[in-house]
Structures are given as C-alpha cells and as structure tokens.
Amino acid sequence: MGDFNQNIDVSEIYEPPKELSANAHVKSMAEYEAMYKASIEDPESFWGEMAKEFYWQTPFEKVGPEFNFDRTKGPVSVKWFLGGKTNLSYNCLDRIIQQGHGSRVAIYHECNDVEDQHASFTYDDLLKKVCRLANALKAEGVKKGDRVSIYLPMVVELPAAMLACARIGAVHSVVFGGFSSESLAGRILDAQSSMVITADGVMRGAKPVQLKAITDKACEITQKDGFQVRRVICVGRLKGTSFEPQTKYDWVEGRDVWYKELVQSQSETCDCEWMDSEDPLFMLYTSGSTGKPKGVLHTTGGYMLGSFATTKYTFDYHPEDVYFCTADCGWITGHSYVTYGPMLNAATQVLFEGVPTFPEVDRFWKVCEKYKVSIFYTAPTAIRSLMKSGDQPVTRNDLSSLRLLGTVGEPINPEAWRWYHRVVGGSRCAIADTYWQTETGSHLITPLVGAMTCKPGSASLPFFGVETAILDENGKELSGECSGRLVLKRPVPSMMRTVHGDHQRFEETYFSQFNGYYFTGDGCKRDKDGFYWLTGRMDDVINVSGHRIGTAEVESALVAHAKVAEAAVVGFPHEVKGEGIWCCVTLNEGEAYDDSLKAELKKQVREVIGAFAAPDEIHWAPGLPKTRSGKIMRRVLRKLALPDYDTQDLGDTSTLADPAVVDVLTETAQRYE
Ligand code: 6R9
Secondary structure: OOOOOOOOOOOOOOOOHHHHHHHHOOOHHHHHHHHHHHHHOOOOHHHHHHHHOOOOOOOOHHHHHHHHHHHHOOEEEOOOOOOOOOOOOHHHHHHHHHHHHOOEEEEEEEEOOOOOOOOEEHHHHHHHHHHHHHHHHHHHHOOOEEEEEOOOOOOOHHHHHHHHHHHOOOOEOOOOOOOOHHHHHHHHHHHHHOOEEEEEEEEEEEEEEEEHHHHHHHEEEEEEOOOOOOOOEOOOOOOOOOOOOHHOOOOOOOOOOEEEHOOOOOOOOOOOOOEOOOOOOEEEEEOOOOEEEEEEEEEHHHHHHHHEEEEEHHHHOOOOEEEEOOOOOHHHHHHHHHHHHHOOOHHHHHHHHOOOOOOOOHHHHHHHHHHHOOOEEOOHHHHHHHOOOOOOOOOOOOOOOOOEEEEEEOOOOOOHHHHHHHHHHOOOEEEEEEEOOOOOOOOOOOOOOOOOEOOOOEEOOOOOOOOEEOOOOOOOOEEOOOOEEEEEEEOOOOOOOOOOOHHHHHHHHHOOHHHOOEEEEEEEEEEOOEEEEEEEEOOOOOEEEEEEEEEHHHHHHHOEEEEEEEEEEEEEEEOOOOEEEEEEEEEEEOOOOOOOHHHHHHHHHHHHHHHOOOEEEEEEEOOOOOOOOOOOOOOHHHOOOOOOOOOOOOOOOOOEEOOOOHHHHHHHHHHHH
C-alpha cells in the first residue's frame, strides 16, 4: 500500500496541550532531543540508569547492547543487560506491592455483558492469583523453559496466566481467541507445548465463542502429528451463568481440569525463578511473507525495560491515570501495553472483554466514562468503524477524564485522526500514533505528546534508543526528506532475539535484504521536519483491521480446498479495515465456478486461519498472471484489486507468460461490481 496517505498535508500541525505539557515526563523538544541524544551516544548510562527502577536479583554487569546485525561477521545476535538476573512477574507485582501500592486497583474487569459482575483486582489480589496458578503449573511439572499455550478471552486469568508463566520461567505462547483450531494446533505443535490454558467459552458481543471445543479439536489435530497435549486447564467463564447452555464441548478425563479446582488448594505465595536477562520470556506468532507464522521470541531484561519505558513516556503515565488499552492479549499490543508495560508502571487499567459495538456503538465511550479513563489506546480501524456512527454516540458520554489518546496497528488516515482528536478528545487531548511491531516488542516511532507537535497521519519521531534509517532499493541510506524502506541500525532493548526453533529464518527474514540492518518490512517517508510517515508493508503481508496476515497463508488455505488449483492473494484499500483481502482463484479442470463455491472458500479460510482472515473478494481466473519463470505478478493483481483501477494502467505486462490472462481477469473483476 505504497500510496497510502498520498494526500497528506505535512504542514498540518497540532501543538502539545499546554496542561499536559506542563506536567509531562518530557516537556519540550529540547528535553526530548537531549534524552534521545544521550540514548544513542551513551546507551550504557541511559538504559542502565533507567533499569535501576527494577529489582535485579543479580545486577547486570553490562548494559550492552552486544549485537551483530552483519551476517558476514557471523550469526545475528542481540544481547542486553548481560549477567543480570531478574523476573518479570516479580517486577510487575511484588515490587509494586513493596512500594506500597498493594491496595491499588491493577485491573478493572469490564465484562462483555453490561449486566455482568465487573470484578476489580488490586495488586495484592493479582499477586495471589498469579502465585496460585504458578504453583499449580509447577505441581503439573512445568519447568523453566517449557512452553505453555494460552488460548483465553480477555478475562483476568489471561494476564494472570502470562505472569504465572513468567514467575516460574515457563515461556508463554498466547494465541488470540479468534484463531481457528487449525491455527491453534499449528502453534501448539511448533511450540511443543504440552499444556494449554483455555476457557469453556466466552460471549463476544451477542455471539458465543466455543474456545474449549476449538481447543479440543486443536488437540486432536496435534495428535495426528503424534503430539499429545498433556493438560488442558479450563477457566469456567460461562459455567454457572445464563450463557452456559450456549457452550458445547467434551471433557477428556485425565487431560482436562477446571482452573478453579486446580488452583484452589495452592499456596498464595510462590518463589520466583530468577531468569537471566536473555532467558526467553514469551513467544508470539506473527505472519510474514512466506510460509507459516513464525514464533517471535522475546527475552527477559530488555523486553522489561522496553515495555516499561514506552508505557511511561509515550503515554506519559502518571499514578493518577486510569489507562484503557482495547487490544487483546493475543496480540503484541496486549502483551506490552496490557500485561507488562502498565503493571511495571503500577498502573490502574481497564481490561475489556467485549467488543466496541455491543450492546451499542458507544461501548468504548461508556467504559471511559464509567472508569474515568484518562489514557485510551486503540486501533485506527476501530476509530474508522465508530466514526461511521457519527459524533452523537461519543458526545452523549462524559469523556472529560480523557487526556491522551493512542493509536496502533496501521497507519491512521488524517481524517480519522482529526475525528479522534475533535470528537473523542474534545480537541483537548493529545494523540500518540505509535508505530512498532511484534518483533520490536515496544514503540519505535511515536510522538512524546508533551514535547512534540503532532501531524495527523505521522508517527512523528523515533523513541529513545531507536536509530532508524531510510534506505533506497539498493540499500543506500537516504538523508533529509526522502522515501524508502525503514530499517534499524541497532537493536532496541525489547527487540526479538530469534524465531523459535529457526534462527536461520530470523536472519533471512529481517537481515538478508539489507546486510547490517534490521528491515522492518515497512515503507516510510521522512518530511522536511524529520517526521516519519509510515506508508505500509513492502512485503507480502497485508494489514486487515490492524491484524497482520500473510498473503501466503491465505493462499495456502484456499489451495487446501479440493477444487482449487491455484490462488493468489493481495490487499486492497478498504475504508474501515485499512486493507481488505482480494483473492484470485483458479479451479481444477472440470470444476464449476459458482457463487456457492465462493462462500465455501470463505468458510475454508475462516476454518484454517480464523474469521478475521476471511476474504473480502474472490475472483475466478482461468490462470494466474505469471512471468515466464512462473512467478505470480503481484503488482498486476494489486492494481486489479484497486476499486478504481484503470485497465490501461496495469504497468508493464510484456513479461507475462500469457498476457490474455489479464484480459480475462479484468473482465471478471468488472463483472463482480
Ligand atoms: C504493534 C503492531 C506490525 C505492522 C508494522 C506496520 C503496521 C503498526 C503502525 C503501523 C503505521 C502505525 N503498523 N503500527 N503502521 N503506523 N502506528 O501492530 O504489531 O501486529 O506485528 O504489526 O503493523 O506495517 O510493520 P504487528
């Protein structure tokens, strides 16, 4: 989506709100610049000083980073806080309690149903909960380094399970509750986790989601591959509620156990496993341009610092704030900005189980009013979809507590930015458009809103320690105002260390295109003021409602259908989702091209990946546009997928093996409209 934000106005400027600025951690550009300079010139002191905030059971000997981004000089590696031993769960809970904040609310749980009992948990409560589960996991034989898969809805047991794993040194692998049984199975298998923590089910809006049944099916699938899930721990989310009849699942004796029964006899204290700075903390699967999703592996010390520092500075977090991030813990945003970052800052936050449109389109704003939320963090796709309902659902709620708004996941179009600013933020709040990735663990480019002016559509300037460059296609660094590929010249503390079980894939994915640099996969412009404007992925990854989907994954799901011979998938600009999924499918000889098959194929993708990856458009093609060497010419498809494409402007198609294919595709595409 290289042409996103084409009509941006780089001179539209919003000054930092005065009151916010006066009390901000970073109050002026001069302060930001000085801190940024220090972070680049002397990372040892900059990060070393900041890391003193934490409890280190064994102090680190060296801040680092010790790293190699140059493949000609040996394996790519990243290390921070060498020699240090610590524990994330201890720093998120015990340390906060020791500081005297045990009775502070850590989590307000806002349930899907407005009428439900919305419990709140103090730091004291949460520590007990985490310890009980940690002890239970230990009693089940889970040891340091073992992987535990977590497939839970947004209930307090989700962050608690993450922290329980962290406490005993188990590596958590959270799988978003919208993924299908096949996706879950693939992730369980790849991680070889013999333990899965799930729930009987959950209501998402008015719809039940059968988490346990999906988990059961996933376990069956792994069994076919010879892998046995030993234990399924089941949180009784709907058990005993009026929604219970809507859940259907089997109970496998000897394997399945209720969460409540498992933890009830456990002690409320649990010693921590002291983890080396570079010991794994978690893995999280994300999509790339090729093959199956990869397990992005994050480690302990650097990730702790990155999630802490960005929460503090980007959100200008202060103890009186009430923080609400709408992301699910199944994505990286929920890891860094629900579980870890806020708790490391002793924050009080809202954990939201529901959806923005249930029971009505003003649910987010109702929640903000109810808890007097001051910091609100969501995705542009949510803003765009809520914007369609007009201002009234927002303005009928009292949002005067809000002071800072954040966005994440995809570029925000200036129109949505302005609406967010004017209507949600009452023209009074600052907006932090935070650019980062699963791989980087925490914000890379984001305004520090007390210090910087904001420009709608720009993620502003690099966070501390982030040394960026923009490269041309030959890997030459561009300077000043320019447009190209965004890379990092050195590692941020919270950066991924490897792909689980496949270090070579890590190197090839991120370091092979431009040796010596970490390539983000994103296109980027820099304007005359040095502000960054992210323009979208430059690889075969599409961003649908802020969810990263590899076109190859959708293609392989389609091809798995018995009637499909070949499939090619590209993204197209979508008003609400950011990008939509456009597919071009060739059937096997003799198969009939009809609409019922289209519906079947959409269902197929839902089942193989998850509902959020369902194609928006499927087009039939007698053959795919390929070069003579057999490569699919995606740039032609991308043009065809544009709503207002021009048949005369498909670029150079002279290298196509069969140019007639394009004519047929053009026709079918037109017929579809
Ligand atoms: C945190 C997260 C990462 C990809 C990233 C980029 C896009 C995220 C963005 C943004 C423009 C922003 N992206 N935030 N693009 N402006 N503020 O979303 O992680 O799911 O790994 O996606 O999302 O393309 O490379 P992840």
